Amino acid sequence: xxxxxxxxxxxxxxxxxxxxxxxxxxxxxxxxxxxxxxxxxxxxxxxxxxxxxxxxxxxxxxxxxxxxxxxxxxxxxxxxxxxxxxxxxxxxxxxxxxxxxxxxxxxxxxxxxxxxxxxxxxxxxxxxxxxxxxxxxxxxxxxxxxxxxxxxxxxxxxxxxxxxxxxxxxxxxxxxxxxxxxxxxxxxxxxxxxxxxxxxxxxxxxxxxxxxxxxxxxxxxxxxxxxxxxxxxxxxxxxxxxxxxxxxxxxxxxxxxxxxxxxxxxxxxxxxxxxxxxxxxxxxxxxxxxxxxxxxxxxxxxxxxxxxxxxxxxxxxxxxxxxxxxxxxxxxxxxxxxxxxxxxxxxxxxxxxxxxxxxxxxxxxxxxxxxxxxxxxxxxxxxxxxxxxxxxxxxxxxxxxxxxxxxxxxxxxxxxxxxxxxxxxxxxxxxxxxxxxxxxxxxxxxxxxxxxxxxxxxxxxxxxxxxxxxxxxxxxxxxxxxxxxxxxxxxxxxxxxxxxxxxxxxxxxxxxxxxxxxxxxxxxxxxxxxxxxxxxxxxxxxxxxxxxxxxxxxxxxxxxxxxxxxxxxxxxxxxxxxxxxxxxxxxxxxxxxxxxxxxxxxxxxxxxxxxxx
Numbered sequence: 001x002x003x004x005x006x007x008x009x010x011x012x013x014x015x016x017x018x019x020x021x022x023x024x025x026x027x028x029x030x031x032x033x034x035x036x037x038x039x040x041x042x043x044x045x046x047x048x049x050x051x052x053x054x055x056x057x058x059x060x061x062x063x064x065x066x067x068x069x070x071x072x073x074x075x076x077x078x079x080x081x082x083x084x085x086x087x088x089x090x091x092x093x094x095x096x097x098x099x100x101x102x103x104x105x106x107x108x109x110x111x112x113x114x115x116x117x118x119x120x121x122x123x124x125x126x127x128x129x130x131x132x133x134x135x136x137x138x139x140x141x142x143x144x145x146x147x148x149x150x151x152x153x154x155x156x157x158x159x160x161x162x163x164x165x166x167x168x169x170x171x172x173x174x175x176x177x178x179x180x181x182x183x184x185x186x187x188x189x190x191x192x193x194x195x196x197x198x199x200x201x202x203x204x205x206x207x208x209x210x211x212x213x214x215x216x217x218x219x220x221x222x223x224x225x226x227x228x229x230x231x232x233x234x235x236x237x238x239x240x241x242x243x244x245x246x247x248x249x250x251x252x253x254x255x256x257x258x259x260x261x262x263x264x265x266x267x268x269x270x271x272x273x274x275x276x277x278x279x280x281x282x283x284x285x286x287x288x289x290x291x292x293x294x295x296x297x298x299x300x301x302x303x304x305x306x307x308x309x310x311x312x313x314x315x316x317x318x319x320x321x322x323x324x325x326x327x328x329x330x331x332x333x334x335x336x337x338x339x340x341x342x343x344x345x346x347x348x349x350x351x352x353x354x355x356x357x358x359x360x361x362x363x364x365x366x367x368x369x370x371x372x373x374x375x376x377x378x379x380x381x382x383x384x385x386x387x388x389x390x391x392x393x394x395x396x397x398x399x400x401x402x403x404x405x406x407x408x409x410x411x412x413x414x415x416x417x418x419x420x421x422x423x424x425x426x427x428x429x430x431x432x433x434x435x436x437x438x439x440x441x442x443x444x445x446x447x448x449x450x451x452x453x454x455x456x457x458x459x460x461x462x463x464x465x466x467x468x469x470x471x472x473x474x475x476x477x478x479x480x481x482x483x484x485x486x487x488x489x490x491x492x493x494x495x496x497x498x499x500x501x502x503x504x505x506x507x508x509x510x511x512x513x514x515x516x517x518x519x520x521x522x523x524x525x526x527x528x529x530x531x532x533x534x535x536x537x538x539x540x541x542x543x544x545x546x547x548x549x550x551x552x553x554x555x556x557x558x559x560x561x562x563x564x565x566x567x568x569x570x571x572x573x574x575x576x577x578x579x580x581x582x583x584x585x586x587x588x589x590x591x592x593x594x595x596x597x598x599x600x601x602x603x604x605x606x607x608x609x610x611x612x613x
């Protein structure tokens with residue numbers, strides 16, 4: 001972990017005004033949204049739960065009061081990489097920060113403990129496993145504690161989609177440190193998870209600060225997975241600008257490796273990341289991603305929390321996520337800098353049925369299964385939506401009121417619905433008449449009247465449904481089947497060979513008692529118009545001074561062994577390139593340039609500006 005600059009002593013901030021610390025230390029002209037309200041609440045000794053979208057500034061809500069209050073600020077963080085990146089960023093600001101976790105060499109851990117004993121650490125990041133050890137709690141009880149911040153607080157909840165049992169032990173904080181403010185923070189929690197977090201951390205009587213979950217700078221697209229590689233290639237071409245990174249989430253480890261392999265064959269700098277990799281390989285992949293390279297990370301959800309990089313320009317899912325909360329958190333890794341970003345969701349009928357099967361076969365309680373089924377169905381409704389996808393997503397978090405977002409594929413190109421009762425009846429009838437023994441490919445062959453070897457073998461050309469759908473394309477029939485699976489009229493026998501199986505919901509459709517409205521297959525529609533979301537303008541890629549500043553930042557970060565964005569974020573470099581400061585006074589007026597960074601990098605930045613003319 002890089003040391004603090006030798007020219008800077010740890011900042012004296014205890015007792016200072018939060019607004020002054022925000023400007024002097026972090027270089028921000030003012031608080032955003034509910035940040036100041038939260039900071040003042042904690043400064044007064046209050047506890048609470050903060051719900052704020054990724055990139056919304058959650059960290060400042062505990063970093064600023066931790067600096068302003070007397071004592072040591074304790075931050076509970078779930079991942080080592082996340083701790084190290086945040087500590088590195090704080091040290092760049094001149095803040096005495098340190099981390100304690102299981103991967104820390106013993107000598108380094110002893111040094112951190114010595115610094116703690118002599119009061120040389122102001123912010124300590126610690127894993128939940130390390131914090132709840134009796135030895136750690138006893139040592140902390142002897143110190144003055146400014147606050148406890150529980151980051152990624154959804155891990156506390158038994159309902160959370162990243163449930164970690166170690167987080168449940170944090171209930172001890174309310175018992176052992178009753179007078180110390182406790183601030184729980186998360187970017188993703190539905191109402192049930194919110195209440196569970198409050199109960200577990202003793203925050204039932206404390207306020208909930210909701211910052212809104214909308215991420216309007218992320219343009220959302222969902223499509224049936226028909227030609228996966230072609231679809232992903234087209235998306236990368238449209239979404240990538242060559243300056244940021246991208247993430248491809250896959251459902252299995254094998255698919256992750258295969259995806260990274262063919263992306264490399266296409267000429268991309270693509271990496272794999274999943275739980276089955278060696279620890280050193282995972283660390284190296286994360287290091288390359290974090291340091292600012294324009295890489296594509298093909299990953300399972302093991303590549304999750306701990307991604308603090310602000311310039312991820314796109315996130316693609318090649319398989320259906322298990323819940324809106326999971327999907328929201330994963331796409332939220334794009335566009336943390338506020339600039340336009342994109343998210344793509346590809347899905348198939350098999351994804352839906354596989355997820356339903358896994359829930360049914362899991363050892364969870366019936367109550368938990370019911371909740372997981374509800375979350376899955378909410379995710380399916382987003383994937384097959386005929387109305388604004390963002391509105392449906394936000395409703396999962398208790399937010400409503402947005403009619404159209406103008407930045408999802410449904411809003412940009414509204415789908416046309418048609419009365420699909422007759423096509424649905426034809427397909428269901430074909431499934432029944434072929435004996436519920438075949439997958440969608442064979443059923444479509446029967447409907448379209450194709451005399452394949454399998455059709456001839458089972459004499460399905462003699463069925464009354466043979467050829468009754470010749471006027472409908474194979475792609476469209478697959479779309480009908482997928483939508484019937486989504487609405488629960490068909491299931492897919494994942495445990496066998498993917499056979500289509502009608503459910504009880506198919507009966508009223510076949511009898512004509514239920515009308516079926518279907519959306520036209522997404523792949524038959526023209527691509528959405530190019531239109532940005534409501535977020536910030538993109539970075540100034542191609543502008544000579546901006547590119548020169550990025551090149552300098554990359555060299556500086558490589559020398560220090562830290563991610564590029566902890567030196568300066570893209571929006572700060574863009575502001576420097578636009579304003580072309582002539583001296584340190586000019587540079588100090590730019591957001592993101594605090595005292596520490598001005599002293600450390602001011603001369604170098606001004607030299608780049610002068611050399612660029």
